[in-house]
Amino acid sequence: METDPNPMSYLKISGLTKAFGKKRVLDGLDLEVRQGECLVVFGGSGSGKTTLLRQIAGVMEPDAGSIHIGGEDVGEVGPESRGVAMAFQNFALYPHLTAFENIASPLRARRMAEAEVAARVLEVARLLKIDHVLTHLPKQLSNGQKQRTSLGRSLVHRPPVLLLDDPLRNVDAKIRFEMRLEFPKLFKAFGSTVLYVTQDYREALALGDRIGVLVDGRFQQIDSPHGIYRNPRTREVARLFGDPPINLFEVTPRVDGDALAVDIGGLPVRLDDLRPQARPELIGRACVLGVRPEDVVFSTQEQPGALPVALEAVMPINVRTVTLLKAGQGAAGAEILSSRPEDPALAGRRERLPGWATLVPGRAMFFDRATGARL
Numbered sequence: 001m002e003t004d005p006n007p008m009s010y011l012k013i014s015g016l017t018k019a020f021g022k023k024r025v026l027d028g029l030d031l032e033v034r035q036g037e038c039l040v041v042f043g044g045s046g047s048g049k050t051t052l053l054r055q056i057a058g059v060m061e062p063d064a065g066s067i068h069i070g071g072e073d074v075g076e077v078g079p080e081s082r083g084v085a086m087a088f089q090n091f092a093l094y095p096h097l098t099a100f101e102n103i104a105s106p107l108r109a110r111r112m113a114e115a116e117v118a119a120r121v122l123e124v125a126r127l128l129k130i131d132h133v134l135t136h137l138p139k140q141l142s143n144g145q146k147q148r149t150s151l152g153r154s155l156v157h158r159p160p161v162l163l164l165d166d167p168l169r170n171v172d173a174k175i176r177f178e179m180r181l182e183f184p185k186l187f188k189a190f191g192s193t194v195l196y197v198t199q200d201y202r203e204a205l206a207l208g209d210r211i212g213v214l215v216d217g218r219f220q221q222i223d224s225p226h227g228i229y230r231n232p233r234t235r236e237v238a239r240l241f242g243d244p245p246i247n248l249f250e251v252t253p254r255v256d257g258d259a260l261a262v263d264i265g266g267l268p269v270r271l272d273d274l275r276p277q278a279r280p281e282l283i284g285r286a287c288v289l290g291v292r293p294e295d296v297v298f299s300t301q302e303q304p305g306a307l308p309v310a311l312e313a314v315m316p317i318n319v320r321t322v323t324l325l326k327a328g329q330g331a332a333g334a335e336i337l338s339s340r341p342e343d344p345a346l347a348g349r350r351e352r353l354p355g356w357a358t359l360v361p362g363r364a365m366f367f368d369r370a371t372g373a374r375l
């Protein structure tokens, strides 16, 4: 048995590679997850999330690379001996078994004593708030209860590593919301190290102690939810997180007095918070400027240095007001999304409204136009 030199990482993946035919789905992927941590694997459809989980579970062999669990290289360890439980998108329950028996099934397979089975099932069911429906058959359960029952089945033998493959994909919005609130408490109660796969960035932000963004077979960034949102390392990561999505403008920053300036929609905007001497690498460089909609402020009062825009559309979203602004004209013009705390003056407005847009200082991000890397 090989020992992991870094015991802080309970699950450690190094250089994991898997190809199907010519398509390399995982391309030398590295990941370390601490004991008890919930790491969300976020990526688009087909990015290799399930492939990664299957290799950790031991039901698919990698082409190259290693997986350590609790310090042990599990390359030669069978799926049943890895201490890993995996739950899938479609939580298929045994239709002829009660909720109790569905949850108990992994314990029965291990021939656990009856009293112990009952105690364990009840404990999980209480935590999942389904102890009152344990005698029901799946057809007598609501969708939320079915969901919890199948989760109970994955949790009942307290797996050291729990792999959850998009478990909320097929449930309705209300249950999804409830479970998003409850999952972190549950995971902590069970003490499992969790790898949680999702394509939904809100879920990733809500559940992850850290989030790994899987693009082209590797993690482009592994960071806290705050770090991913506020400090994306690439344009792609910036683009994947946020609704409405981040505004991206192709710009070539230039010096304007003691500040940097760019053109948006063919119109000059001074970025007063950016001193040329502080960011010399940006001057004259083909960049993409990223500004989150919450960092664009629309006003009908002229502001010094602000960008003249026309408000084209207003959309109330919960207690925020999202506006579509237009800077400049024709092909050179640019559309800008702004999302600010609800503004009653703009509610229900249908006509075009001239005004000014200011960018919140210190929030603009620059990316290299060719590589997308954060500058």
Ligand SMILES: Nc1ncnc2c1ncn2[C@@H]1O[C@H](COP(=O)(O)OP(=O)(O)OP(=O)(O)O)[C@@H](O)[C@H]1O
Pocket: 020, 025, 043, 044, 045, 046, 047, 048, 049, 050, 051, 052, 199
């Ligand atoms: N057994 C297999 N044989 C051939 N190709 C496969 C196999 N398993 C997965 N693939 C391919 O590998 C790629 C990644 O699949 P995977 O299921 O890991 O993606 P995913 O990120 O989980 O996607 P989704 O979120 O849609 O479930 C896909 O292009 C898929 O078609």
